[in-house]
Amino acid sequence: MISRRKLIGGIGAATGGLLVTGCDKLNQSPGFRETLRLGETLSYRAHRLISDRAALAREYRPEQRSPIFRANGTRTPAGDVYAAHAASNFTDWRLTIDGLVARPQSLSLAQIRSMPRRSQITRHDCVEGWSAIGKWTGVPLKLLLDQAGVRDRARFAVFRCADDYGPMHYYESIDLVDAFHPQTILAWALNDALLPIPNGAPLRLRVERMLGYKHAKYVERIELVDSLDRIGFGKGGYWEDTNDYEWYAGI
Amino acid sequence: MDQPIPVSVRPLVYRHRLVTRLWHWVNAVTVFVMLMSGLMIFNAHPRLYWGQYGANFDRPWLMIGANGDRGFLSIGDLTVTTTGVLGHWTDSMGNIQRRAFPGWATIPSTYSLSAARRWHLAFAWVLAIGVVGYWLASLINRHIRKDLLPRRGELSPTHIWHDIREHARLRFPTGEAALRYNILQKLAYLGVLFGLLPLIVLTGLTMSPAMDAAWPWLLDLFGGRASARSIHFIAAMLIVVFIVVHLLMVVLAGPYNEIRSMITGRYRLPKERDA
Numbered sequence: 129m130i131s132r133r134k135l136i137g138g139i140g141a142a143t144g145g146l147l148v149t150g151c152d153k154l155n156q157s158p159g160f161r162e163t164l165r166l167g168e169t170l171s172y173r174a175h176r177l178i179s180d181r182a183a184l185a186r187e188y189r190p191e192q193r194s195p196i197f198r199a200n201g202t203r204t205p206a207g208d209v210y211a212a213h214a215a216s217n218f219t220d221w222r223l224t225i226d227g228l229v230a231r232p233q234s235l236s237l238a239q240i241r242s243m244p245r246r247s248q249i250t251r252h253d254c255v256e257g258w259s260a261i262g263k264w265t266g267v268p269l270k271l272l273l274d275q276a277g278v279r280d281r282a283r284f285a286v287f288r289c290a291d292d293y294g295p296m297h298y299y300e301s302i303d304l305v306d307a308f309h310p311q312t313i314l315a316w317a318l319n320d321a322l323l324p325i326p327n328g329a330p331l332r333l334r335v336e337r338m339l340g341y342k343h344a345k346y347v348e349r350i351e352l353v354d355s356l357d358r359i360g361f362g363k364g365g366y367w368e369d370t371n372d373y374e375w376y377a378g379i
Numbered sequence: 380m381d382q383p384i385p386v387s388v389r390p391l392v393y394r395h396r397l398v399t400r401l402w403h404w405v406n407a408v409t410v411f412v413m414l415m416s417g418l419m420i421f422n423a424h425p426r427l428y429w430g431q432y433g434a435n436f437d438r439p440w441l442m443i444g445a446n447g448d449r450g451f452l453s454i455g456d457l458t459v460t461t462t463g464v465l466g467h468w469t470d471s472m473g474n475i476q477r478r479a480f481p482g483w484a485t486i487p488s489t490y491s492l493s494a495a496r497r498w499h500l501a502f503a504w505v506l507a508i509g510v511v512g513y514w515l516a517s518l519i520n521r522h523i524r525k526d527l528l529p530r531r532g533e534l535s536p537t538h539i540w541h542d543i544r545e546h547a548r549l550r551f552p553t554g555e556a557a558l559r560y561n562i563l564q565k566l567a568y569l570g571v572l573f574g575l576l577p578l579i580v581l582t583g584l585t586m587s588p589a590m591d592a593a594w595p596w597l598l599d600l601f602g603g604r605a606s607a608r609s610i611h612f613i614a615a616m617l618i619v620v621f622i623v624v625h626l627l628m629v630v631l632a633g634p635y636n637e638i639r640s641m642i643t644g645r646y647r648l649p650k651e652r653d654a
Contacts, residue, residue: 148415148483148488151412151415151486151488151498155498163501164497164498165497165501166501166504167497167500167501167502167503168497168501170504171500171587175593178593178594179589180593183593184592185591185592186595186598192432194434194436195437196436198434251431251432251588253588254424254434255492255496256424256492257420257423257586257608258435259431259432259434260434336592337589337591337592338588367493371491372494372497374493374496374497374500378588378590379500379586379589
């Protein structure tokens, strides 16, 4: 009986060891990683299937906001160009909208701030697991896109940012369902003050049904494209390309 | 003195249906993958909060971390030193790591939130579809009604207390009685099948911002995303407790016979105890 128990214990320990090394091996296998990717595809399809295109993220009351809104990622973009913009309160900052649009745009912050605005108190969910609630004010992306006239062939909006991540600047992309969603805004204010630099001044994307890394900060260009193949390494975003995070970040 | 009946004479009876055995082994893999990849995801932000939000400036009710060369686990005002296991440990290469859960407990074994998410969010589909599928199958084949739901009298305190005492003395049912689940087994299996598993799936969904927009009631049900994340973690720990007790009972009740019955479905009746 003792020997049988010892045997079982030995088998248990060996299985545990094998499980860990086996999983690490599987984790390095491209074929297996490709299989795991099915989870992302399934989630994306399932969410689009069960969810109304315009289903709104929860909006909170002012007193439900986080006392301090945590900033993450780039705190201050490096380089003289951004520093000069910051020193002049971004008066010369321009937002370009180009790619598959009928009327490419180049807008100043003053023009953007004079457009109709939307304020929303929403929850920011970081992929790491923390969340913070804050009030965002900005121009609905739909208004900007309508002004530019998105061509029929366009399928994604790509956001090009001023913060430098070594080999490339930060970039992100979303599909047009999210781009035209009523809560998707280019925010220029957080909690009724002009957007602080750690939170993405002067303009950041709010795409409320997505995790934090989709909410591109320091946005200087929006490019409409029909495919993500030629963006970065082809997966549609900085973290997607360099660290294999999911492009569909609704979960 | 009675001679024990030889093994060959005691009958081998059909005990577990194919769907039960299939679900059991799929889950045996899936639950471990979910647990270990989940612990890696926890490592990305090893703090738990109650309410709608929670980040570094907010007060966690649970936290794993390192203070100098000391690992610690804090729950409320209680702090225990966990050096070597949680918060501060040595990896297989001999390097000191300050992540919450150690490499032997996580998938992958070295820090990668993105890889852990790939595993977790792919196997989540297997887990969720498996649970719903098993519910349906067990309703149709009457497994729930015939085998799992307590019978009249089984829920009486006297009966439950009797069962607890029998378990504590490691006196397990023999003969025909061993073919039926006892009340503690029934409550454990029902609790996992209709309690912990749906709870962990729903709290998992509540952490998805897209699901919160699609099904806003999730946030109301669990009192916010940060609470859902805490409940998700607690439910996972309760599943660990279940697995530990489950494996212990298998070993105590005779692992060869028990494991065989979960593979082939056939179970050798334990010999009757001498009165």
